[in-house]
Amino acid sequence: MNIAKSLKSLAPALMVGTLVSHSIFALEASRASYSFHGFGTLGVVSSDEDQADFVSSWILQPNGAGHTSKWHAGIDTKLGGQINAQFNEQFSAVLQVVIERQEDNAWTPAIEWANIQYRLNDNFSLRLGRSVIAAFMVSDTRLVGYANHWIRGPQELYQIVPITNIDGLDAVYTLDFGEWRNSLQITYGQTDQDLVFKGELRARDGVMLSNTLEYNYTTFRLAYLTAHIDLDSSNSNALFTAYDDLGHALASIPGLNDAATQAYALPRRYGFDNTPIEIYSAALRLEPGNWLFMAEWARVTETAALSKSDAWYATLGHRFNSMTPYVTIAEVNGETPQESGVTTNGMPTPLAITTTALNNGFNQYISQFSHAQQSITLGIRWDFINNAALKLQYQHIQLDQNSAGRLVNLQPDFQSGNRVNTFSAVIDFVF
Amino acid sequence: MLCFFVASARSDIVVVVSAASPISSLSKNQVEKIFLGKSRRFPNGSRAVPLNQSEGNLERDAFYQMVSGKSPAQIKAHWAKLIFTGRGQPPKEAASNDDVKQLLTNNGVNISYIDRTAVDDSVKIVALK
Known part of the structure; x- marks a missing residue:
């Protein structure tokens, strides 16, 4: 965080530099050059599920399309600005600020990238500062709609890592042999992120390893990500405190010692307290001629309340002049744990009723951490002018019997196992 | 007549370096990599700095x-x-064939492309393998 803050103080200086030298043709390699670039998305989404909300991030967007409003413009809409500074052949810096709807519904600007890059030689470069976690193949351009054929990466897979950036150090080692290119990237860092429900997530000792092999129109990538996670939210704190209190109460009643032990154990089993998480993934991209094919698979290990899940998608597109229609199928198969909670045998009736209610609430809470759905998406990208693309996307989602999938803000009448239809329209632009 | 226009718009582009450059031939793939920021070097190991047209x-x-x-x-x-991932900046740009020729002799950039009809003594055509 300190790194990001100190980089932030560089921003005005970089900005002045940009204004001064924006149109100057700085050809001498030794002279510093600055440039400004921007990107953005204007989009609306509608969903026919009126008992839950469709969002683009389950931990960063509190509500969205469906229940909160039939049509919602705050799901994909964003504006980003970036200053690049090239100080010399070795040193460069990047600062990117993005305005999008945050976990508190405010459109607060946030620093997405802020790092200094040192290029030792053609093969090796180091970055210090804030970078986007390249957990999956196109995670690092997740916000730059114009760079991708779809509106947003398939949420079944891409929302396995909903946090976006990491503060730390990364190194990239690239080797070219003939027409082949191999890039090995290692990142070490940490992040603090505000979440919905006044939540806070801390990731420490984050390590990301990825290896990308490119040959002609083929890209193959393997990645591994691990970190220690702390997660606090108003929901989890209230529930875990309630179980601790229940444990105290039960321990004082003769014969209910086992129930007390159960009550104490639940927060420890399901709470995120420096809990290690591991994510494995593999990805393939083929771009022969006007075709585009991408497929990706990922697995997240069971981590506190987060269930073990596998996710995958496959997408196929074809460019016809300025039109690129595409189809995507995707699945995430997290298993919702059936937690029996604290057994009520032998409890006085009032206490049994309270305990049952608490158990039900607890099951609802942990079900938010297991996502299972399948979907098919039909879309088209139209590059209607030079620096902007219009995209239309229809997604049909089949929710698992025991899961709300990637939907949030569930209402009392919500039923898992539903089919949900969403329609999205966006204009992505760069400048 | 239509064929003529299509041909002139499509295929009369030549890759050029300054007349004094040691580079005389490259593969299309090498040129593509240099202009898309995937390669910083010519096959002989010297630094390649591409110049785009606007x-x-x-x-x-x-x-x-x-x-x-x-x-x-x-x-x-x-x-x-x-x-937007901080991994590269597009090549500098020149507004016209004449600007390309002028800038190629300035040493800051060392490979570009122009219409074949604009070729003169100041530049050398790179044969595409």
């Missing part, structure tokens, strides 16, 4: 079609990926 110039669209088969929008999306 967006919207016919020469530019024809050049990328020739070396990579990619449309202007695909090229733009490619650079959006590199720029």
